Amino acid sequence: MPELPEVETVRRGLAELLLGQTVLAIDSQFPKSFPNAPQDVAKFVIGSQITAVRRRAKVLLIDLSSGYSLLVHLKMTGQLVYRPNQGRGFAGGHPNDSLIGPLPDNSTRVNLKSTKGNLYFNDQRRFGWMRLLPTAQATDLDFFKKIGPEPLAADFTAAKFKARLMRRPGTTVKAALLDQSVLAGVGNIYADEALFAAQIHPALRVRDVPITKLNKLFKELQAVLNLSLAKGGSSDRNYVDAQGRKGSYLQFAKVFRRQNQPCPRCGQAIVKLRVAGRGTHICPHDQKLPKDYK
DNA sequence: CACTTGACCTGTCCGC
DNA sequence: TGCGGACAGGTCAAGT
Numbered sequence: 414m415p416e417l418p419e420v421e422t423v424r425r426g427l428a429e430l431l432l433g434q435t436v437l438a439i440d441s442q443f444p445k446s447f448p449n450a451p452q453d454v455a456k457f458v459i460g461s462q463i464t465a466v467r468r469r470a471k472v473l474l475i476d477l478s479s480g481y482s483l484l485v486h487l488k489m490t491g492q493l494v495y496r497p498n499q500g501r502g503f504a505g506g507h508p509n510d511s512l513i514g515p516l517p518d519n520s521t522r523v524n525l526k527s528t529k530g531n532l533y534f535n536d537q538r539r540f541g542w543m544r545l546l547p548t549a550q551a552t553d554l555d556f557f558k559k560i561g562p563e564p565l566a567a568d569f570t571a572a573k574f575k576a577r578l579m580r581r582p583g584t585t586v587k588a589a590l591l592d593q594s595v596l597a598g599v600g601n602i603y604a605d606e607a608l609f610a611a612q613i614h615p616a617l618r619v620r621d622v623p624i625t626k627l628n629k630l631f632k633e634l635q636a637v638l639n640l641s642l643a644k645g646g647s648s649d650r651n652y653v654d655a656q657g658r659k660g661s662y663l664q665f666a667k668v669f670r671r672q673n674q675p676c677p678r679c680g681q682a683i684v685k686l687r688v689a690g691r692g693t694h695i696c697p698h699d700q701k702l703p704k705d706y707k
Numbered sequence: 708c709a710c711t712t713g714a715c716c717t718g719t720c721c722g723c
Numbered sequence: 724t725g726c727g728g729a730c731a732g733g734t735c736a737a738g739t
Contacts, residue, residue: 489716490716537716537717538716539716540715581710588711651718689711690713
């Protein structure tokens with residue numbers, strides 16, 4: 414599931430691969446994946462140069478010299494994979510790490526042809542989307558208006574983190590971490606990992622988490638996000654980077670998808686439960702709720 | 708209003 | 724082997 418580290422990894426790859434290229438064609442047969450594809454495309458996409466690749470929350474923005482941007486949300490199974498012309502099939506020399514074969518395949522929703530290759534937007538479950546918007550209006554999307562701060566921004570402090578979480582005092586700390594209006598970019602994997610590292614039970618309400626624990630959670634959240642960035646993200650099932658390579662963070666995950674395995678801290682078996690409607694992984698010894706907690 | 712749950716999709720896995 | 728159903732989770736709409 415693309416969360417902040419995965420989307421940022423894709424962004425870095427695309428920036429390296431696409432910047433300065435000219436778009437030759439863009440094609441999509443999937444109105445749901447690319448709702449406003451039809452007529453604007455020729456005018457504002459074809460013939461324009463790719464001038465920047467940005468990220469806000471879990472959304473990628475591909476800026477074009479026409480003054481328009483392509484926005485992409487990968488949701489759960491989206492991929493943005495670039496293939497150079499006449500390579501040996503895989504860019505970057507890591508064919509053994511690639512999750513995916515020849516493209517386009519049956520999950521390809523949009524194909525953007527550029528001077529030196531093709532960018533494929535694949536999305537098995539079709540939850541993701543691509544949109545064309547004027548660059549100046551891109552961040553006016555309702556989606557962006559309510560999104561919280563970037564957790565790895567230089568000016569994002571422990572004090573701000575606590576203040577953001579405290580916007581939702583009565584909800585569970587896990588639900589607050591997942592709430593994109595509280596904080597941008599955190600999804601199920603890093604919420605579980607950060608809560609484990611800070612030794613906080615995910616079903617504890619925000620107002621019941623001690624301040625010292627919130628401070629620790631801030632540090633640990635940044636730590637797991639940074640570690641994942643260093644490992645190229647988490648490839649649970651579908652996720653690959655801009656060159657089709659898997660990320661290796663899950664090898665380093667302590668609890669996510671590790672139910673029945675020993676806790677690396679205390680040895681007790683990791684348990685999977687349901688919190689905030691999501692599969693949730695904890696160490697039952699290190700992450701406890703008070704007795705009779707409701 | 709604050710918060711939780713269900714819908715959107717489709718591939719995969721599990722049990723019969 | 725085949726089949727039905729549960730499951731995966733980011734976000735928004737609908738429900739409590």
